[in-house]
Each structure stands twice: as C-alpha cells, then as structure tokens.
Amino acid sequence: MRILYCLCLAFLWLSPVWAQPLPLLPYPKQLELQQGEFVFTDQLKVQLPTGQPELKTAVKRFIQQSHVKTRLDFTKNDKAQLLIQLNATTTATARQMETYQLEVSNNQIRLSALHATGIKRGLQTLQQLIKQQANRTVVPALRIDDEPRFSWRGLLLDPARRFLPLTDIKRQLDLMAAVKLNVLHLHLTDDQGWRFESKVFPKLQQVGGKDGYYTQDELKELVSYAKERGIRVVPEIDVPGHTTALGLAYPHLMTAPAPTDAEIHWGVHAAVLDPSNEQVYPFLQQLLTELAQVFPDPYVHIGGDEVLSDRWDQNNEVQAFMQQHQLADAGALQAYFNRRVEQILKSLGKTMIGWDEVLDDQLPSSVVVQSWRGTESLFQAAEKGHPAILSTGFYLDQPQTAAYHYRNDPLPDSVSAPERDQITSWSGWNFQFERKRGSPVSGSLYVLQLKSGQQQAFIQFPGKMLIKAKAVQVKAGHTNFQFDSWMGPVKASLQLNDTVQGKFVVGNAPYQLTGQAIASTQQSSLPLDAHRQLSTEAQQQVLGGEIALWGELITPELIDIRLWPNGFAVAERLWSPKSRNDEQDFYQRMELVQLWAQDFIGLQSQQQQIQGFKQLVPASHLADLLTLAETLEPAHYYHRLHEKSVAGLYHQQAPLNQLVDFLPAEHQALRQFEQDLELWLVQKKPQQLSQLHTKLRHWQQAAQRLAKTPKIAATPLFHQIAELCQAGLDISNSIAAHQPLSVAERQQITQQTEAAAAIQQEMIIALHRAITTLLQATAPVHN
Missing domain, CATH: 3.20.20.80 (Glycosidases)
Incomplete structure (x- = not known):
C-alpha cells in the first residue's frame, strides 16, 4: 500500500497539472509552491526552542510516522536543517495558538508558530508533504501561512x-x-x-x-x-x-x-x-x-x-x-x-x-x-x-x-427568494412522507417561474430555515431538483399537479411523497421568509x-470504516477557508490522504473490511467480494436503524457482522465509473466504452462466481448485480450502435434498476444509478 501511495504522489507532483493543489488535507489557508526541494539526509540537525521538551517528542513522532530514514541530531546550531521557532505570547487566542508558518527551501525547513500547538499542526502538514523519489526522501520548496477557520x-x-x-x-x-x-x-x-x-x-x-x-x-x-x-x-x-x-x-x-x-x-x-x-x-x-x-x-x-x-x-x-x-x-x-x-x-x-x-x-x-x-x-x-x-x-x-x-x-450562506418583479408565476404544495421509525416528515414546496426563463424551487420544513434547491428541471410533467437537508442530500423526482406524487431519495434510498397544492400566483403572496443571517457579533x-x-452501529472492528475517510471532509471544512469548496478537488486529495493515513498513521478502514469479509466468504472468493463491494452501499441517513427497528434488531445484542457492516459509505471505484460514464456519453470515444465494458464485466464475473457460493445471505443481490451489469453492457452497445432499445427491453431494465434502488438487507445496489443514467441517455423504439 505504501508503494501505491508513493507512486500516486510522485505522479501528481511530476505532472504540471497537479503542481497545485498538493495532496494536503486540510488544505492550508495560503500556500505558495516554489522551485526546488529539500532532501532528507541520513542525519537531520534539528534546532528547538528552549524549555519545550514536548516539541522534541513531537519531532521524534513526526520522523517515526513518516518512516524517514534519518538520525536526529538536536542541536543549538543556527545552521540546523529543521529549524523550529516559537514566538511565544500570552495573549494568543485559541485559533492563533494553532497558527503556523512553514518555509521549505533546498537547504532548510523552517517552522514557526506562536504556540507549541501550532508547531504540532505544522509538523502534520510537513509529514503529508514528504514523498519518496527514487532513493531520496524529499519535500517540495514552498511557503505556507496557515490557521484554522474555527477553533x-x-x-x-x-x-x-x-x-x-x-x-x-x-x-x-x-x-x-x-x-x-x-x-x-x-x-x-x-x-x-x-x-x-x-x-x-x-x-x-x-x-x-x-x-x-x-x-x-x-x-x-x-x-x-x-x-x-x-x-x-x-x-x-x-x-x-x-x-x-x-x-x-x-x-x-x-x-x-x-x-x-x-x-x-x-x-x-x-x-x-x-x-x-x-x-x-x-x-x-x-x-x-x-x-x-x-x-x-x-x-x-x-x-x-x-x-x-x-x-x-x-x-x-x-x-x-x-x-x-x-x-x-x-x-x-x-x-x-x-x-x-x-x-x-x-x-x-x-x-x-x-x-x-x-x-x-x-x-x-x-x-x-x-x-x-x-x-x-x-x-x-x-x-x-x-x-x-x-x-x-x-x-x-x-x-x-x-x-x-x-x-x-457552520456558517452557511443566506438564502432568499427572488424579488417579486422577477417572478412570472409560482405554485406551492404541502407534502409529507412516512418513515419506518419516528413521525412523518412534512414540508412545503414552492416552484417559481422567473422572467429570465429559469425555474427555482424552495423547500420549507417546519421550524427549519428556507432551503433553495439546485439543478431544478421541469420537463414533460416531471420536476426534478436536489437539496441538502438535516437528513442528508435529497434528490427529488415529482409530478406536480393538484397533488404531489413522487419520491425524495434521502441519501441513497427513497421515500414516497404525497401531498396537495396549497397556493399559486393568483391566490396569495409568496409565503417565503429569507434565510436568517447571523450578525457579525453572533x-x-x-x-x-x-x-x-454514535455507537449503535459502531464496534472496535468497524470504527475506522465508519469514521474515515469521511471524517477528513469535516476536518477540512472546519479548518480550511470557506472558499475551498471544490468537491472534485477534495475527493482527489481525500483518496491520496486515505492511502497516506493507512501507510503512516495506522488507519484500518481497508484492514477492517478485509477481516470482516473473511468471515463471510471462503478465502478463494475474498477478491470477488472486495470487487463486488464497489457496487454496494449501506443505506444512508437513518435508514439502517429504521430497518433494524422494523426487524426487531434495534438493540445492543443485534450482531454487526453482515456484509452491510463492512461497507464504506461510498466507494471511489463506483464514483470514478460514474464520472467516466458521463464523459463517454459526451465524447463517445471507443476507448472510453471499452474501459467501461471492462469494469462492468469485472463486476459481473465476480457477481456470478459469488452467486454460486453457498450460505451467503446476499446471494439474491449478487444475481441482481450480474443482471445490472449485463443491462449496462446492452444499453451502452445500443447507444454506440445508434440502435434504441425496444419498449420491452426498456421496461425490463427499469424494473431492474428500481429493484436495485430499494433497500435490501440494509443495503442498496448503488450501481443502479449508473445504469439509470445510461437508460435515460437512450430512447425506445415503438413497437
């Protein structure tokens, strides 16, 4: 695994496209990459501020975790290769105590801060920057000025x-x-x-x-x-x-x-x-x-x-x-x-x-x-x-x-409806959906037609702040949009007339909505309040x-799977500037930092998954299960606990040793497949299609082999995955050949994707999203 991390890191640094941002997490407030690099030798001279024995321990831990092959020489010589400076002050705030500056040149690494805690933060950043290059251990020349956004x-x-x-x-x-x-x-x-x-x-x-x-x-x-x-x-x-x-x-x-x-x-x-x-x-x-x-x-x-x-x-x-x-x-x-x-x-x-x-x-x-x-x-x-x-x-x-x-x-942007003179018309509906545990969730939806020709949608849950939807599409009697809620991300697919019919996919599993029209342009003024904005003082x-x-689904054997790498997302949101919000950039860095944490810090997410899977299948099928797990996700939000409640398993003694327990919240391989699929649908390059087919056949063959393995509770899902893979192959071939699916073929695949989207054994077959995307990209012929 360490070799894989170092190869990925070397590729990013050698590629001019990836010169910035560096694979750091959380990303610093300010970073300036410079020419050159610092090379670690077999002896590292370190100068520390006096009266700070904890910093000596921190440097030793930094070297140990980094696996840098160097002997430490703590010296008072001003020509130290690693120079740590402490500009102590008694008036530093909690945030200032974590502020640090890191300067790396060809000859020296200089790390300075107002407090020992800031030095520790800087050492963590420095550790992420270290890479192996041939037989050398190096850090790029740069300057970082960093501080946390929140204390x-x-x-x-x-x-x-x-x-x-x-x-x-x-x-x-x-x-x-x-x-x-x-x-x-x-x-x-x-x-x-x-x-x-x-x-x-x-x-x-x-x-x-x-x-x-x-x-x-x-x-x-x-x-x-x-x-x-x-x-x-x-x-x-x-x-x-x-x-x-x-x-x-x-x-x-x-x-x-x-x-x-x-x-x-x-x-x-x-x-x-x-x-x-x-x-x-x-x-x-x-x-x-x-x-x-x-x-x-x-x-x-x-x-x-x-x-x-x-x-x-x-x-x-x-x-x-x-x-x-x-x-x-x-x-x-x-x-x-x-x-x-x-x-x-x-x-x-x-x-x-x-x-x-x-x-x-x-x-x-x-x-x-x-x-x-x-x-x-x-x-x-x-x-x-x-x-x-x-x-x-x-x-x-x-x-x-x-x-x-x-x-x-913690400090979201404010939300408000457009001014009245920008709105051509609007309509509103009340809606609700039942959950398997707890009271129903109710709310109101307003769809606005603007003079610009755009549509906007706003959602109001009782006692909650106004939510503005994203990616609003009104087409052929269907209204689709997305928004984030306290439950998780929501994808809406609705038919809006005098009634509301459709679904909210909360996380990755659906709730069926019902509701009634409540108002429109001709009946009343638009009843939307602006999202509250805190005063500067507040x-x-x-x-x-x-x-x-929380511990309902957490055991020592599962904790790393549940906590990381998603914990990295929260860590960056709370440290880095609010303006750092590129999700694609974050995912790319997150994958590298996850590999780094496994190799150098002790992250056990992958190890825990492998150990869990070994309990479920013979050793000869472990690789197949690891492959097929890429297509599966645990039901998101509280869906799993609601399922357990219905099944009488909502208690401390219910085992957490099923396939779902060893699945991460999402998988990088499926996310990459979905991105590659979107790219192929735009560019239609044969090489791209070949790569998609290779992946689908890889999943399909693993599913077929696992489906023949006795005594696995998830066997019905394996059959479904194999069929979905075949559907993906058939649809993509039909698109490439400009031969639309028949109505019967389309109906059959629709049934397959809908079944895969439903919760089974507290999981959903996440591959259904990609197959649905393919299905929507082709039109049926009429018999």
Whole structure:
C-alpha cells in the first residue's frame, strides 16, 4: 500500500497539472509552491526552542510516522536543517495558538508558530508533504501561512453504548491529529452503559460497566496522550435523561419508578433523574468533582438531550415541587435542573456544555450549546450570546457521501427568494412522507417561474430555515431538483399537479411523497421568509463543529470504516477557508490522504473490511467480494436503524457482522465509473466504452462466481448485480450502435434498476444509478 501511495504522489507532483493543489488535507489557508526541494539526509540537525521538551517528542513522532530514514541530531546550531521557532505570547487566542508558518527551501525547513500547538499542526502538514523519489526522501520548496477557520474541531466517540478499548481510541487520536481535529468529546454515560470509574460511587461502573469501563488512571493517561498531539478531551456525563445505567446503581435519585433492568434497546427511554430530590445535587457535586480531577479541560458536557417528561408529569412530588418553585412545565423544570448543575460546574472552574435542548432564556450566557437538531438552534444560541457548536450534518454514524459533509458549513450562506418583479408565476404544495421509525416528515414546496426563463424551487420544513434547491428541471410533467437537508442530500423526482406524487431519495434510498397544492400566483403572496443571517457579533459565537459517531452501529472492528475517510471532509471544512469548496478537488486529495493515513498513521478502514469479509466468504472468493463491494452501499441517513427497528434488531445484542457492516459509505471505484460514464456519453470515444465494458464485466464475473457460493445471505443481490451489469453492457452497445432499445427491453431494465434502488438487507445496489443514467441517455423504439 505504501508503494501505491508513493507512486500516486510522485505522479501528481511530476505532472504540471497537479503542481497545485498538493495532496494536503486540510488544505492550508495560503500556500505558495516554489522551485526546488529539500532532501532528507541520513542525519537531520534539528534546532528547538528552549524549555519545550514536548516539541522534541513531537519531532521524534513526526520522523517515526513518516518512516524517514534519518538520525536526529538536536542541536543549538543556527545552521540546523529543521529549524523550529516559537514566538511565544500570552495573549494568543485559541485559533492563533494553532497558527503556523512553514518555509521549505533546498537547504532548510523552517517552522514557526506562536504556540507549541501550532508547531504540532505544522509538523502534520510537513509529514503529508514528504514523498519518496527514487532513493531520496524529499519535500517540495514552498511557503505556507496557515490557521484554522474555527477553533473547535471535534469528534464525539460513544463508548457508553458500545465499549471501545483505549487502543482504538488512541488510534483515532492519531488520525485526528493527522488532519488537525483538536477536541475529543467522550460520551461516557448513557442508558446502556457507564464507562467512568467513580471511586465515590463505585456502583455506577459495577452495574453499568460490566462489559467495560475506564479507570481514572486510564483516562488520565488518555488525556496525556491526546495533549501530546494537541488535542483536548471533553467528558460528557449525560443528565437528567439517558440515565438508565445510573438509575440501576442509585435508584433513589430517579423519578419513580426507577429502572430495574439493564437497557439493551436503542432509542429514548423514560428513566430520568428527579430534579425535586435534593439528594441529586450533592451526588452530582461529588461525581463532577471526580470528573474534574481526571479531565483538566475547562469544559464539561452534561448532555441534557431527549428528556422524556412522562415520569415528571405523573409524579405528585415533582408536580408539587414545580408549583412551589413556580415552574410552569417540564421544560422549566429541566431549566431549573440545568442551572443547578451549571452552578456546580462553575464552582469547579468548569464551563458547561449541553445539547441544544438546554437552551432557554435564563441559561447563563457562558454555557456552550451544541446543536444536533439543526442550524436553526445553532443560530438561536449564537443570537442569545452563547458559544455554539454544530453537529448537524456531521453525523458520521449515519452513512452519507463525503461531499455532503464537505458542503455542510457552520456558517452557511443566506438564502432568499427572488424579488417579486422577477417572478412570472409560482405554485406551492404541502407534502409529507412516512418513515419506518419516528413521525412523518412534512414540508412545503414552492416552484417559481422567473422572467429570465429559469425555474427555482424552495423547500420549507417546519421550524427549519428556507432551503433553495439546485439543478431544478421541469420537463414533460416531471420536476426534478436536489437539496441538502438535516437528513442528508435529497434528490427529488415529482409530478406536480393538484397533488404531489413522487419520491425524495434521502441519501441513497427513497421515500414516497404525497401531498396537495396549497397556493399559486393568483391566490396569495409568496409565503417565503429569507434565510436568517447571523450578525457579525453572533458569528463570532460559533466556535466550530463536531463529528458525532454514535455507537449503535459502531464496534472496535468497524470504527475506522465508519469514521474515515469521511471524517477528513469535516476536518477540512472546519479548518480550511470557506472558499475551498471544490468537491472534485477534495475527493482527489481525500483518496491520496486515505492511502497516506493507512501507510503512516495506522488507519484500518481497508484492514477492517478485509477481516470482516473473511468471515463471510471462503478465502478463494475474498477478491470477488472486495470487487463486488464497489457496487454496494449501506443505506444512508437513518435508514439502517429504521430497518433494524422494523426487524426487531434495534438493540445492543443485534450482531454487526453482515456484509452491510463492512461497507464504506461510498466507494471511489463506483464514483470514478460514474464520472467516466458521463464523459463517454459526451465524447463517445471507443476507448472510453471499452474501459467501461471492462469494469462492468469485472463486476459481473465476480457477481456470478459469488452467486454460486453457498450460505451467503446476499446471494439474491449478487444475481441482481450480474443482471445490472449485463443491462449496462446492452444499453451502452445500443447507444454506440445508434440502435434504441425496444419498449420491452426498456421496461425490463427499469424494473431492474428500481429493484436495485430499494433497500435490501440494509443495503442498496448503488450501481443502479449508473445504469439509470445510461437508460435515460437512450430512447425506445415503438413497437
């Protein structure tokens, strides 16, 4: 694999087309490529600033991870080949602490920063630049001036639901450091588990940590490991909801009835602390004091999300307490609880973070609000003066394309409808679609005809910001468009008359829409509000964003597949300038950085997939399954969890050892095939067609061989893939020969693509998209 990475890198650097951008991720704020290169010798003289022993460790780790064959000579000689300068200041902001300048010439590498953290960031960039060329190790001559766009670039890991060994967490810390993520958020407690050792309340881990918990010494060592890499660790103790594990250990703290059995099912559960019980607060004081002694970070997360109020509403003592304290409803009771906890944390010198449900008018402005329900709550928090963090759109436990995460921005551009004098006509519809779990999703759609001849479409979900659709096409009674939502990317294909009929493909799987016309040009004014834009002051409150990797579908054997490489997309979005938004450029760099991370940092995505596939097929068919996996995707968004819910598998004991579990969210090979197909449809070159056919036959033959292998649950999918490949061969031949398909042939292939687009075993056959594109490029003959 290392040879493949070095060959790819050498090709890019030798090609003048690829001189810029370099295969860096996240990409620096400013980069100037110059003539020449620095060549590593068998001895590297390094000059470090005095009084910074951690930088010596960082340089040693940089050399070790880079596999540079050189001996380090730490010297005070000004002629050092690697010169590290620290222009220390006591007034640097969080962002300035990570700023660095990197200059590479033929004779020297000079790395300077205001803080040791900036040096660590610069070393990571330098490591990505190293390449092997013949028998030499070189870095291109250049100058980089770099700083992060946002100060909070986090990753939430969830060992509460499924325990994660420390070795796996440390590997993620190495990968985080490699792409300049700087906050590890540890979700340590939930209904299904308690992972923090309390020496004051040992029943917590005795009851909630039977399948694993972290001792305080282990966590202190993890904090130290993270600090060496320039990463902070923020703990989360989730209260007052998500507390089944806590309630099993200390039932007297719960609103009756307290839980009596360990919770294995996912979802939101009734167990909740009793805010009217004064014993709760000394308990939290002692527990959070222990937590503060283990985690030195100034922030502590208290959760505060998804609190069901049923037991509060039905408890006479709680209701009497609410009347006594003039608390109007359950929301006011939780706000009271939050303020008590905030005061405890304040007494410990800590700043409270909570999920966006904690936001209320009396919440102290110092409390950080983390948005998981949408940009709307992020904006609301920032407008109220709270520091705010975005997680919506960065949920990597929900498979999505990397491009979707890459487009997601904590400070999105504003959206507004055209001026009235630009609109010729418009029509509106209400719509809804059912999900297999949870309430239906409803919204409104407005299609505008402009005087310029263009059509625009806008989508309004209740309580959400206005969304402007892209790629709007109105043709032959069908309206197609695309947009990004909190659920993921959406592709709409609708028939709009007095009713709405059609589908939203959310991620990669469809929902069927229904609805009714509600208004038009002749009936009323266009009811569209502009997308809110934050004031300059409020924008400063947005700290950044945080990846969420919830544990329902995550085990140590799968974590790298789920987290990377899509985590690279979030890392760049939160570090690099907003103007760096070319998705094609990002994908090209992402593929190289993924290979680099496998070779030099320890990324195990490919290794985990191979190990998983070995459990499913004989060794003689492993290569076939790896080949065929290129055509498959896990169902995106929450489709998988919804499927599990319907099947009675929405719980902790459901196995995660099926084909779908070892699939990445998307595959580079299929993405490249789709791009090559689009190019051939424009250029129609025989060599391009030959390459497409080679790939289709490669997939087809692998599918045919696998279909003959007994005891594989996915065998019906293999048959479908083989048939789809044949359809692709037939359609492309018909296009090349200018011989349209018959109506019957077209109908048969349409049925095949529709079947492939449906969720099967929590997967979809993603190849159907390319075959559909081919089908749309040819017209049928009429019998």
